[in-house]
Amino acid sequence: MSEDDKTPARQLITDYAQAHFRYFRTVDGTVYAQKNGHPVARPIRSQGTTGSHRQELMVGLFKDGVGVFNGTALKEALDLIEALALTENTQPVHIRVAPGYGGATWLDLGRDDGQSVRIHPTGWDIATPDPREVCWRRTQLTGELPLPVKDTNGKGIDLLMRLCNFATADTESLALAWLVGCLGPSVPVPAPFLTGPQGAGKSTGGRMLIRIIEGMSGDLRRAPKDEENLISAVAAGWVTALDNLSHLTPALSDAMCCIVTGAENVKRALFTDGDVFRVGYRRPLLLTGIDVGVIRPDLAERLLPLRLERPKVRRTEAELWAEYEEILPVVLGSLLDLTVKVRAAEAETPTELRMADFAHLCAQLDAATGLGALAAYRASLDDLNDDVIEGDLLAQTVLTHAAGMQEGEAQRMTSTGWLAHLSDLYSGEELRPLPKGWPTTGKVLSDRLKRLQPTLAARGVLIDAGRTKEGRYLEMTRPAPEPEHEQPPLG
Template identity: 30%
Template structure:
């Protein structure tokens, strides 16, 4: 139940009533990212929900590795707080089996296989391989872990991982200080910072049952969104403050997904030129239509209808957020057809009727859709309203 690897370090005894201010002063993290980072730290303390992937971007000298190191020391301090990119999915699972937080630095590129593995690790899953010196036995690693990574360029490009990622971008530090001095300052305040984090977590968990979102506002990481709203309230902020910042952070990932996919870019360009058109065509025909919108110098353009359908399926969630519907209609007349067009922007509310006559039957109560205040031709007085 309690595991401790050889590289794990100890946490200090938390001090109740501390403050997160020393953490922000040391890292110089911008105000717009603090609520997101705090929520991610609180989420790392919960074992029963999926974990978002925290991606930290910035130029040289932006302090991204230093920030990532301090964040890990608040949750899962280790002899090697930052690790290089795993060479395979197996290495990523082994690292997660020995650590609570998978912390990767200086990421320039993540293979599609590794991005898929990080999705499984963040939401919970297993990895199995044949046990050494056996023919029929296997070793299974089953885990769910928080993941954070940093890099100069955006490396999270697969739609599945983008939808699970929270991206923050750091500016270049204006006032650089000695790293040793900052680490000493942090170690002196680490116990009070952890205490403040636990105080916020306790309040947030008490507020959590009150948090709700409309169905169309719920993101992929809905548990994280509810927690963020509760954390905002625990920090004396409006819950909508978190949803606004979360949406802004996710918008960057959306644009990155579209830019990384030549098919998504081509579909977006086609939809802009044909704003009022919706077409149902086989994937092979779409391959011919979208060839005119192919980005120059593209090497990853599909060569078959199946490849086209696979890329359209991957790009569909990101396109849908832009109001472009790209969906498979199934097999029609021997061909698998795809529909592309602007999504139906029908209003979710019930529009008011043009005239009271369209209301069927006699209504004894006030009609809140039309603000009718008449009962059988008479004005609705206060006594009558209270009666209802």
């Protein structure tokens, strides 16, 4: 056969690839390869040391007797495949949790055979999802979960709570609500903050919670130094757990707020002049620590304090984790049973709370079990408001001023006028020096008060901003309590 009659290597690779893999793109333009009949997809440009599509393609070509090809032929073939895939319809890829058809939700068990859990309105079962319904994306952080046990009758929940050192039944109910929320791909959940004295098992409790979702390889991590590293860590898994926090910078606090409720980041694509790519993220967070110092009010609305206490009987790590690994299939099965019941329960949505979806989930949990999670959630938010006020001298000064106002009274001044008044009120007759971080201009004061709005509103002080012909103003109102509705007489 002459050289002209030979099929080019890139054509052999392309034909083999298109016969054995399905190629598609996501909304951001990334092209993925999915082996026929298998739900796991890999980016074709992945350069990872293990599990890249380039490697699985090379192995398939070799084992099926097509041949061994050099890097140039592979690159040319993948360039063509990528160009062809960009003309196909888009499809999302998911890590660990994904929406399915007919109101179902899928949970990736991280198994090589692709078996996953399908949670549907009438129950849950184990199956391999149709690749066109769910595409799983896996990373080195995707651990394997055991096959969950059916018909546990809630036994797994009792076993889990026996190992965790939660201080109260209310704390247990909030932990359960968070776990159920982690199995919902579209429900933002607040970040549990495991607190307690030294020796309370905060790190151990955090590992136990995340390993129900992420498997035995799931672990806690040190808090990244900046937002970019945090986002990179978040993008590689489903639940991100940060251990032993003692201080939160404003930038890290803002990044955590975005991760909990969802945000999008736009970055310049590498090796280009003007191309960009979008990174969207919303993930469950979990934090542990004794105290993180001053909590910013916007983060406080997105936290879920879970207090632990010191165990009365100490056990070795080996004993504890051996028992946990043994009961994990039962725990996961019980959590799936509970999730089905909670989703089927009907409850009203408390619209006055910042994270209304999670508050609704707590109400559904109460309707299904009677645990009282919603009341516990409200109480936890009230405690966090106290923490914010205790750490913010401006908030304390505003509340001191509001205490002298009449119910129903509204006071309006320019932001500069309010700054002068509140500064004088803080300094007092002793002429105390203004503390570090005190607003220096009316604009800074206005921004600080906007951030404090939810905290002050929870204490009966409303802050509003507006503009008249004379200029901008800030209005402080102490609303009158709403009148109680009289009950009609009986009989």
